[in-house]
Amino acid sequence: MTESKATNITWHEGRVGRAEREAIVGQKGVLIWFTGLSASGKSTIAFTVEHALVERGQLAYTIDGDNIRHGLNKNLGFSAEDRTENIRRIAEVGKLFVDAGVITCAAFISPYVADRQAARDVIGPKDFIEVYLNPSLAVCEERDPKGLYKKARAGEIPGFTGIDDPYEPPTDPQLTIDTATVTPQAAAAIIIGLLEERGNVPARST
Amino acid sequence: MTESKATNITWHEGRVGRAEREAIVGQKGVLIWFTGLSASGKSTIAFTVEHALVERGQLAYTIDGDNIRHGLNKNLGFSAEDRTENIRRIAEVGKLFVDAGVITCAAFISPYVADRQAARDVIGPKDFIEVYLNPSLAVCEERDPKGLYKKARAGEIPGFTGIDDPYEPPTDPQLTIDTATVTPQAAAAIIIGLLEERGNVPARST
Structure with a gap:
């Protein structure tokens, strides 16, 4: 460790610890994993x-x-194998973001229990919050903002989750929110409340 | 846009802009891409x-x-095709980090010009700084901290860059530093000076 006169910096050659980055941003990195049907x-x-x-x-x-x-996963399709690799890569990227100290949201259908469990294992359970959004298929299909369910029903998108590809619900999510009756604002408030309780972000006085 | 009484938060549904994140951390995201031989x-x-x-x-x-x-690239080897995919994924991850507002260093041999150019294209030239470390092969081989050159010379690591796999030097790097004569501390000071000049981080008075 030497001191540079010109810049008044202490020089280290080793990797910076996660806690040092977290102190800069005043928070603790975490991955909030949203899972649920399209829409x-x-x-x-x-x-x-x-x-x-x-x-x-x-x-x-x-x-x-x-x-x-x-971007990262543009060379992957929607076969079961590619879906697994899709989620694997996302989990690995999420791990890097958490290590960097960022509060990270991951929003992917992620329909298979095994893939989400693998993601949790990669991140580590302490830094992983699974949020299951469970409005009924009927509600999602009614919303259909991109017209995807309509196309899937017409056979134009084979392997569409909930139509002809399975969605496996989480068995033990940290939060389950039925967005048929809970607004996005209310859902976000619940999640941020959990982050405050866990100490990921400082509590804000009302 | 509605106001929640309980938390005094303004709620938006759209994606946050990069500039808003950068304002929080008081810096502008950038990818510093280090390329050069092993060691x-x-x-x-x-x-x-x-x-x-x-x-x-x-x-x-x-x-x-x-x-x-x-992690992310554990399913890749060292064939030319896998090296290209390795660098492609790293560039895509770097793009996400830059978008998040982080000053990001990427340290990979990245021996092929075309792959580094592809990385620059993914990130965007404005956010990409290529740093070429060009001590001679003899210097790197003399250092050999992990004994890899020795193994490569013995034929135990086929396709080792500089021995039996090519290293293509950058044609137009932002910085070229000969680490045979420049210490890591001095090299880091040069790079941080460049970040200050570019406005990626605030200048620090001496």
Whole structure:
């Protein structure tokens, strides 16, 4: 360890610990894993959480289909094997973000129990919060914001989760939220309350 | 946009912009891409930069073989095709980190010009700094901290960069540093000076 006169920096060669980064951003990294059918509200709630945290001065980031499927995982399809690899890579990226100290939301259908369990194992259970959004298929199909269910019913999207590909519900999620009756704002408030209780972000006085 | 009484948060459903995250951490995200032979000093200098920045209260994070090859890219080998996919995934992860507002170091041999160009294209040239560490092969082989060159010379590691696999030097790197004569501390100070000039981190008065 030597001192540079010019910049008044202490120089170390070793890797920085996670706790040192977390002290800078005043929070503890965590991965909030949203799972549920298409149109169950995963991205909407993730963005609402992200936005609310950023307005509080906390560093939050959402990974979802928009920035993963067209980037890191653009060479993957929707076979069972590719879905597993899709979730594996997302979990590994999430692990890096958590290590960097970021409050990270991951919003993916992630239909298989085994894949989500593998994600939890990669991240470590202490840093992994599973949030299950469980409105009924009928509710999701009624919403159908991108017209995907309609296309799937017409046979234009084979292997569509909930139609002709299975969704395996979580057996022990930290939170289950029925977005048929809970608004995205209320859902986000519940999640942020949990983050405060866990000490991931400082509690804000009302 | 509605106001929640309980938490005094403004709720938005849309994605947070990069600039809003950058304002929180007081910096502008960037990817510093270190390239060079094995034992040229990539990880050492990346960690030194990371450490110095974190001591200044800036959020920096290094991705390198240690946290990528055993995680995200553990299903890749060292064929030309796998090396290309290795760098592609790293670039996509780097893009997410830059979008999150993090000063990100990537320390990988990345021997092929085309792969580094592809990485630059993924990140965007404005957010990409290529740092070429160019001590001679003889210097790297003399250092050989992990005994890899010795094994490669003995034929135990086929396809080793610099021995029986090519290293293609950058044609137009932002910085070229000969670590045979420049210490890691001095190299890190040069890089941090560049980050200050570019406005990625605030300048620190001496």
